[in-house]
Amino acid sequence: MSRRLAALLILLLLIAGTAGGAWWYARAAWTAPGPLAQPAQVVVPRGGMTAIAEALAERGVIADPRAFLAAAWLTRGEGALRAAEFTFPAGASLRDVFEVLRNARPVQRRLTIPEGLTARQIAAVLERAEGLTGEMPEVSEGAILPETYAYQWGDTRAAVVRRATAAMEAALAEIWAARAPNLPIQTPREALILASIVERETGKAEERALVAGVFVNRLRRGMMLQSDPTAAYAAADGGVLERPLTRADLDRDHPFNTYRIRGLPPAPIASPGRDALRAVTRPEATEFVYFVADGTGGHAFARTLEEHNRNVARWREVERQRNGSGTR
Known part of the structure; x- marks a missing residue:
């Protein structure tokens, strides 16, 4: 047993105020199970040894802050105690606690940013994330x-x-480099914009490339994209529209309303994921130029306006049955 550990055990003994059986009691105080009933994640604060001892005692990791402080001083040569979030095992002894504080990997938290969120929605996700600090920086639409x-x-x-x-810059560069030839989009930025529209148009993974193919066909023919999500983005002034689209929304003059402008809007309307980026850079070859919701969460596609109008009529009937309103 090292001299430092022996001194630690004696000091623990003195703190405990024990007389008989001193040596074995002190040794047990260093290795005996602590009071923690089950594993716990604890944020170890900055501010020195006393602050750490108080935080661990408050969470039930240690029983006696004085014993902890004595052990910290006597083992100071074995490394600094780190301020971070750690997982302490159930029944952690003082020896276990110091092993965690000096050598364990801090808790890795995870934050998921779903596909199709606007910059405002992403900012809200980051604001709510437990454990993150500092001001939320300004985020450009589609940048994350x-x-x-x-x-x-x-x-x-x-x-x-x-x-x-x-991560977005790297993903966009990689996917753009593998794009199909002869696309009617000329830059990675245009791919990002179109992918944001596709992302908001369909929640079905199997439809993304087909929806992208419809929009590519429209761009090639000089047709308006006529995408409801762009009209909704315009109507909400860059936010999320919490009501059905109206005819007034579709008729509104706005640079993001693709019912009123030809080609792409000036910027993304959301953050697309990798699959939507791949869909617009390698769209499905199709003759379809129209699509409308089919009432099942997917879309009905059409080659001609006549066929599209029949699909729209079916969708309106579905909406009437649901007491809804508004169509593409």
């Missing part, structure tokens, strides 16, 4: 890649935004 990101307690929102922005 929807994904699950690991972080530690105390990381800043700005740091997560930088990682998510770099």
Whole structure:
């Protein structure tokens, strides 16, 4: 047994105020199970040894802050105690507690940003994320890649935004490099814009490339995209429309309303995921130029306006039966 450990055991003995059986009692105080009934994640604060001892005692990890402080002083040569979020095992002894504080990996939290959120919605997700700190930086629409990101307690929102922005830039560059030839979109930025529309148009993974193919056909023919999500984005002034679209929304002059403009809007309307980016850079070859909701969560596609009008009539009947209103 090292001299330092022996001194620690004697000091623990003195703290405990025990007389008989001193040596074995002190040794047990270092290795005996602690009071923690089940594993727990605990945020170990900055502010020195006393702050750490108080936090661990409050969470029931240690029984006696004085014994902890004595052990910290006597083992100070074995490494600094880190401020972070750690998982402590049930019944952790003082020896276990110091092993965690010096050598364990901090808890890895996870933050999921779903596909199709607007910049405002993403900001709200980051604001609510437990353990993140700092002000929320301004985020450009479509700049963040929807994904699950690991972080530690105390990381800043700005740091997560930088990682998510770099992830989008890397994904877009990779997917653009593998694009199909002769697309009617000329730049990665245009691919990002179109992918954001596709992402908002369909929640079915198997439809993305087909929806992208319809929009590619429209762009090639010089047709308006006439995408409801762009009209909704315009009607909500860059937010999320909480009501059905109206005829007035579709007729509104706005740079994002593709019922009123030809071609793509000036910027994305949401953050598309990798699959939507792949869909617009490698769209499905199709003759379809129209689509409308079919009442099942998917869409009915058409080659001609006549066929499309029949699909629209069926969709309106579904909406009437549901006491809803509004169509594409």
